[in-house]
Amino acid sequence: MIAHTPEPPYYAVIFSNIRTDIEDGYKETSMEMVTLATQQKGYLGHESARNDLGITISYWDSLESIRIWKQQTDHLLAQRMGREKWYSAYKTRICVVQRDYAFGL
Amino acid sequence: MIAHTPEPPYYAVIFSNIRTDIEDGYKETSMEMVTLATQQKGYLGHESARNDLGITISYWDSLESIRIWKQQTDHLLAQRMGREKWYSAYKTRICVVQRDYAFGL
Numbered sequence: 001m002i003a004h005t006p007e008p009p010y011y012a013v014i015f016s017n018i019r020t021d022i023e024d025g026y027k028e029t030s031m032e033m034v035t036l037a038t039q040q041k042g043y044l045g046h047e048s049a050r051n052d053l054g055i056t057i058s059y060w061d062s063l064e065s066i067r068i069w070k071q072q073t074d075h076l077l078a079q080r081m082g083r084e085k086w087y088s089a090y091k092t093r094i095c096v097v098q099r100d101y102a103f104g105l
Numbered sequence: 106m107i108a109h110t111p112e113p114p115y116y117a118v119i120f121s122n123i124r125t126d127i128e129d130g131y132k133e134t135s136m137e138m139v140t141l142a143t144q145q146k147g148y149l150g151h152e153s154a155r156n157d158l159g160i161t162i163s164y165w166d167s168l169e170s171i172r173i174w175k176q177q178t179d180h181l182l183a184q185r186m187g188r189e190k191w192y193s194a195y196k197t198r199i200c201v202v203q204r205d206y207a208f209g210l
Contacts, residue, residue, distance in 0.1 A: 001158040002121045002196050012200055014117065014162060016107045016152050018209075047121050049154035053106040057119060057160065089209030091107050095117055095200035104123075104194030 002105060003045030003059055008097045010044060011060040017090035018053060026086045029078050040069045059097070066094060107210060108150030108164055113202045115149060116165040122195035123158060131191045134183050145174050164202070171199060 019026075037043055037058055042065025046058040060066045069075060082090070124131075142148055142163060147170025151163040165171045174180060187195070 001123060002194060005196075005198075008198075012119065012198065014119070014202075016162075018106060047158060047160060049156050049158050049160045051154050051156075053152055053154050055152060055154045055160045055162065057121075083208055087208065089107060089207070091110075091205060091207040091210060093110075093113075093117065093202045093205040095202045097119075097198045097200045100196060100198040102194070102196040103188055103192065105196060 001047065002102075003047050003057075004105075005044050005059050005097070005100070008099055010097050011063060011066060012095040012097050013058045013060065013066055014093040014095060015056045015058075015090060016053060016093075017056075018088050019050075020086060020088050022085045024085055025081070029081065029086075033075060033078050036072065036074060037069065040072070041065055043069075063094070106152065107207075108152050108162075109210075110149050110164050110202070110205070113204055115202050116168060116171060117200040117202050118163045118165065118171055119198040119200060120161045120163075120195060121158060121198075122161075122192050124155075125191060125193050127190045129190055130186070134186065134191075138180060138183050141177065141179060142174065145177070146170055148174075168199070 042061040044059035044061060046056060048056040142151065147166040149164035149166060151161060153161040
């Protein structure tokens with residue numbers, strides 16, 4: 001569940017979001033987007049948790065890989081449906097991971 | 106719930122963790138650490154969610170603020186108890202947030 005990422009530097013996209021109460025394809029599309037992300041060039045892993053707030057972090061090898069994933073056709077459609085139906089608010093943060101350390105991994 | 110952070114660049118500490126089944130002061134200490142963090146110099150906000158995986162992200166104005174918070178006495182004690190009792194595994198990632206964008210905020 002904790003992503004096995006390489007030595008820094010690498011990149012993280014933090015997606016913090018609040019859901020509407022509209023289900024309508026949300027779960028299916030979420031799962032499809034995870035599958036699709038894992039197939040993208042430069043994908044390194046992801047982590048996800050949700051209570052009232054949802055947090056999904058995906059890890060990438062470069063800003064170019066993030067840019068291509070953001071523009072992927074099915075992902076663009078999912079982003080639009082996210083704004084129209086599934087999310088009342090979100091914030092996306094593009095980060096460089098400079099340093100990391102672990103316990104018990 | 107979504108942190109109101111300033112214009113990038115700023116810093117993020119992503120703490121991805123898996124709990125043991127030991128409660129013993131976990132909730133109390135978690136709440137104390139949140140309170141304490143909000144009082145630190147350079148603290149900008151935090152976000153948290155948990156299912157099987159827990160993710161807590163704190164946002165900071167500089168690496169120096171993160172360093173001081175990591176070394177804060179009560180926080181050092183909480184980190185030690187975390188390793189001894191509350192977490193079976195965790196990964197901490199120190200990041201620079203380079204870019205962000207929001208919807209519905």
